[in-house]
Amino acid sequence: MSFSTGLSLTDLNDYISPSQSCIKPVEVNKKSDIQQAIKIDQTGDYYEVAHDGTSTKLETASISLNDCLACSGCITSAESVLIALQSHKELLDVLDKNRVARDEGRLDDVKVVIVSISPQTYATFASKYSITLLQTAQRITSVLKNLGVDHIFDTSFSRDLSLIRIAREFVDRYRTAKAAPRSATRSETSLPMLASACPGWVCYAEKTHDYVLPYISKTKSPQQIMGSLTKFFFADKLNTQRQVASNDTLSTITPDRIYHLSIMPCYDKKLEASREDFFIPDFNAKEVDCVISSGELDKLMEERGIDFPNVDEVPLDRLFTKRNLARAAGTSSGGYLEYILSYSARELFGLDLKGDDVERGESSLLKIETVRNADFREVSLILPDGSVGLRFAATYGFRNIQTLMRKIKIRRCQYDFVEVMACPSGCINGGGQLKPGLLESITPAVNGSSEALGNGPLALKAMKPKEWIQLCERVYRTLPTQDPMANLPLQDVVHDWFGEAGLDSQKAERFLATKYRALERESTITAVVGW
C-alpha cells in the first residue's frame, strides 16, 4: 500500500496518522456452503478453489469513504486507504462521458462541470513555480477549461459566507453563555466555541472526544457552502437563464446534473464531502461530488503532459470568484480567529478593530502570545479599561489539539473561541499540498520568495519542509485582504438566495449549518480479554 506524500514528511510529524485498527467489517458474498479452498498465486492474487477443481479469482475488498466515516477504527481519514474513490481520474471520466453524450446528441446526459479551487492550492503552485497567485489561477483555469470544465469558482468566495455566519454564531453564543448561570453541563451554548472548517479535526472529535462536540460551531466549511451554492443557488440561476434564452425547450438543471469537484489542500476534505449531512436525497446527489488534492491536480497535469510554466494565462471566471482573489485577513487557514475577533469586538464591545490589525498584531486592543510553539497562539481583546474582553486561541496540529482537549475535559479552558486545525502550520501544510522534495528541478525563485530561498538552486534543493511551508504561507499572504462584509457580490447572493431575512432565514440555516454526532468506540476486546 502506498502512502500519500503527506505521510512522508519526517520533520513535521504532527499529523493525525492512520490507525492500525480498521474495524469496518467487509461484506462477504458467500455463494455456496460447499467447503472450498483458497489458493494464492505468485502475483499474490487469491483464488477460491471448488471441489471440482475450478478456481475463481477473488475480488479484493475495498473500503469506501462512507465506510471510513462510519468506522471508529481509525481516528481520521487514514489517507492511505480511501483515496481510490475520489481521484482525478473521476473528473476525466465525467468529462469523457460528457463528450460522448454531446457527440451522440444526448444533451440531457451532459453534466455541468464545476471546479471550486481553494486559495491554498493556488499558493502551493505559486510557490513551486515562482509566479503570482493570480497567474497561477489564470493558468489552472486555462488547463481546466481546455479539459472541458464549464465553470471555475474560488472557495475564498464561499469562505466569506462561512466567516460571516460563524462570527454571528459566536456573538449569539457568547451572549447566551454570559446571560445564563454557570452550568456544569456541556451544551451548545458553552464556551469556547471551536472552529468547524477542518474536517480532520471534526472527524477526530467525533471519533474520540464526544464531549467536545457541543462546542463545535455549526457553520459549514467553505467547501460545503460552495456545494450548496452550486447545487441549489447556481442551478436555479442556470434554469432561469435557460428559460429566458430558449423558451424552456431544455429540461431543468437539477443537483444531480451538476458535477461539482473541489481542489483542496487536504485529503480529509474527501471525507467531509462524503458526510451524510451533505447528501441530497431527493436527487441522489452530493453537494460536492468529488474532492482532489493539490498534489492530485499536479499529477493530472503531469499525466496530460501539461507544461505548466508555458500554459496560457486566461481571465478568471467572474462568478463566485473574488476580485484579485482577495483573501480574508489572517493565516492561510482561513482567518477565522481574526474575523470573529474583529466582528465581535464591534458587536459586543463597540470597539473598532480590523481583521488586518489582528493579523499584524498592531493594536493597543490586542495582546498576542505564543503559548508553547508557533502553532499555539493566544490572542486577547483588551478593553479600554485594561481588562480582558475576549480570549481567543489558534491551535494547529495534533499535539496542541491534545492540550486543548485536556483543558476542556478538566474544565480549565479560558478561551471564548479557538481556531482548531489538525495540521501543524494549518491548511497551507495540508496533507494534499505539494512537498519540497518535488521541487528539485525548479529554477531559483524570482519574486518575493527569493529571500526565503537564500541564493540559488543549492539552497532550494536543501529546503527543509518547514522553510517550504513558511514560503507558501508568505506567498499566500501576498494576496490583498478584504473584509468578508465588503464582498458585495456575496451580499447580492445572500439577498437573492435567502430573501429579506437574509442570514436569519430558515433557508440560510438549512444551507449554511450542519451537525455532528459521536461515534461509539468498539470495546469488544476488553470484554473478551478481561485484563
Added chain:
Amino acid sequence: MAKIKLLAELKGHHDRTWQISWHRSGQFLCSCSGDRTVHETKPVPVDHPLVWHCLDVLEGVHKRTVRGVAFSPVGDDIATASFDGTTGIPSRPGYECVAPLEGHENEVKSVAWSHTGNLLATCSRDKSVWIWEVLGDGDFECVSILQEHTQDVKMVLWHPTLDILASASYDDTIRIWRDDDDDWYCSATLSGHTSTVWALDFNAAGDHLVSVSDDQTMKFWRCETPHELTSTGATLRFRQDPTWKCVATLANHHTRCIYSVSWSKIHGLVASSSGDNSICIFAPDRITAAHGISDINCVQWNPSPDYADILASAGDDGVIRIWQVTDVE
C-alpha cells in the same frame, strides 16, 4: 561469584506483577499489576529490608491492567500506564485528584519521567510515543506525538541527565528522540535485534544503553558524537546527531525472551529478567527459578547509594521479591 540472597517476598497483588519503580530515596517502591492496582511498599525498619509493609494501595484509577508505573525523580508523584488507554497521575494524600491523561488509542505500555520531572513520556500499542510537559497543579501540555515506530511500543525511558528519550518496540528497533526548538524528532534508530525489544536502560553517564529482546540477547550500545563541523554556513543547515553503535551482544545467558533490564547507576552492574524464569546479573551471575516457574517481568536496582546492593523483581506469580547482591568482583 556474587552472593545473592533473597531478603523478602511481597505478596499483596492478586494477579501478575508487571513493573516496579523505586522511590529515589531507595527506601520504598511501588509496583503495578494485572489486578489493576498499584502498591506502595516499604521495609520496616527502613535499614533492614526483611519485613515490608504495604503503605498504600491505589485502586480505582484504572479499569484494566496497570502495565507500568514510575516514580518521579523529583518529588513524590507517580505515573501509571494502563491497558485502559490512559496514563494515571494518581491522587495522593494532600493532592488534588488529577484527571488521567488521555489520547492513546489503546493500551498504554509504559510511562517515564525525565530527569527533571518536567516531562512525561508514554507509549502504546497504537505505535505512538507521546511527550507531555508537566506544568504542575494537574496541568499537562502535550509537547509531541511521535509516530515513527511501525509497531507496538513496549517501553519509554529518559536519559539520566538530558532531555533525550529512548523507546523500544515490537518493530525490533530502539529509537532515540531529541528536541529541536520545541519540535521532537527521531535522531537515531538502533537496529540489530532480530525480535521485539522489550526494555532498555542507560548507564549512569548516559553514554551507553543496554537493551534486551525477545531474540534472547542483550545488546550494549555506545553513543558516538560526530566530529564538529568546521565548514561553511551551508552545511550547518543539517543536524548532526550522535549515533549509537552496538558494541557488544550477550547471548546464551537466557533461553527465552528477556523482558527487563536494569543498569545500576551506583555500581554499574546490569540485571536482566526473563521468560526462562531466571534473573541474570552481569558480571554474569544467575538466580534460577527466581519466581519459581513464573516469567519475570521486571528487575530494578535500588537507585540509592545506601541500598545499592538491593535488587527488586516482579513476576507472573504476583510476587515482588527483594534480593541482596554482594561480593561481586
